Amino acid sequence: MSDPAQSMQAALFERFGERLDIDAKLPGLDELARIAAHRVQRRYQPRGVAPDLLRLLCACALSAPSKSDLQQADILIVREKSTIGTIADLLTEMPWVRQAPVFLVFLANGRRLPVISQLRGKPFPNDHLDLFFNATVDAAIVLATFLRSAEAAGLGCCPISVIRDHASVISKLLELPSKVIPVAGMCVGWPEEEGGISPRLSLETTVHEERYAEGDLGQQIDSYDRRRAASRPYRNQREPERFGVASFYGWSEDKARQYATPLRADFGDFVRAKGFYLD
Numbered sequence: 001m002s003d004p005a006q007s008m009q010a011a012l013f014e015r016f017g018e019r020l021d022i023d024a025k026l027p028g029l030d031e032l033a034r035i036a037a038h039r040v041q042r043r044y045q046p047r048g049v050a051p052d053l054l055r056l057l058c059a060c061a062l063s064a065p066s067k068s069d070l071q072q073a074d075i076l077i078v079r080e081k082s083t084i085g086t087i088a089d090l091l092t093e094m095p096w097v098r099q100a101p102v103f104l105v106f107l108a109n110g111r112r113l114p115v116i117s118q119l120r121g122k123p124f125p126n127d128h129l130d131l132f133f134n135a136t137v138d139a140a141i142v143l144a145t146f147l148r149s150a151e152a153a154g155l156g157c158c159p160i161s162v163i164r165d166h167a168s169v170i171s172k173l174l175e176l177p178s179k180v181i182p183v184a185g186m187c188v189g190w191p192e193e194e195g196g197i198s199p200r201l202s203l204e205t206t207v208h209e210e211r212y213a214e215g216d217l218g219q220q221i222d223s224y225d226r227r228r229a230a231s232r233p234y235r236n237q238r239e240p241e242r243f244g245v246a247s248f249y250g251w252s253e254d255k256a257r258q259y260a261t262p263l264r265a266d267f268g269d270f271v272r273a274k275g276f277y278l279d
């Protein structure tokens with residue numbers, strides 16, 4: 001299907017289980033169709049990503065909006081095989097990290113702003129949670145914009161938040177100073193396969209009109225579980241020895257099992273140790 005309106009409609013139907021009306025004359029349809037067809041890529045061809053292309057994509061990503069124009073997001077490019085190998089050794093459950101020709105780390109930079117205040121001889125009475133939050137939001141927006149830019153150029157990406165399971169080690173490895181923390185990594189490469197669309201919760205659940213309306217969440221989750229299982233059933237169940245083997249194993253069962261164990265409970269300690277105040 002080459003018509004962008006039709007292919008977008010098909011992608012969004014797969015994603016949300018809803019057939020949206022799409023005006024075939026809408027400007028920007030090619031771009032919208034590409035966004036709608038997003039898929040994470042975890043298998044890459046061995047060929048590298050040219051430095052000029054990567055720099056261009058970083059420039060596009062950093063053209064994203066920035067809270068108060070404060071520009072508190074940075075991108076750290078890791079190309080050295082040995083450094084990618086060291087990171088991959090920490091994340092053995094994610095072999096795609098080692099395979100990626102380039103690994104990026106999106107940084108929340110809460111450091112520049114207080115340094116600027118010092119350079120300009122001004123007080124900085126804003127060393128509180130908002131500094132961490134603003135920098136993290138900026139980094140997340142830059143990450144999403146990089147992904148969108150890279151996909152437009154035909155590259156495939158996989159964000160990697162699991163680096164935060166090893167935040168101190170990563171921070172030392174990449175020589176991150178105080179008030180600079182990794183928000184997520186990202187594998188970047190030329191995709192080896194097309195990959196599939198991952199269904200999302202219905203728009204009924206996640207788009208609210210005028211005021212927040214939860215509706216019958218249990219019923220909505222059940223129907224999402226069924227829709228998703230029809231196209232993307234889970235191959236394995238988490239911790240069957242702890243939770244048993246479910247006769248129907250859907251997304252919500254998987255997420256509930258995943259979050260039945262403390263995850264990254266020490267992250268706050270890491271962030272504080274990096275000099276952020278979270279109050």
Ligand SMILES: Cc1cc2nc3c(=O)[nH]c(=O)nc-3n(C[C@H](O)[C@H](O)[C@H](O)COP(=O)(O)O)c2cc1C
Nearest residue numbers: 038039040094158159160161162163184196197198
């Ligand atoms: C902030 C962020 C962190 C992520 N961290 C990981 C990760 O550590 N490992 C991984 O394999 N995928 C990671 N992903 C990819 C998600 O698993 C993926 O986006 C999700 O399953 C939905 O699939 P889709 O992007 O193809 O729609 C991450 C995605 C985001 C946005």
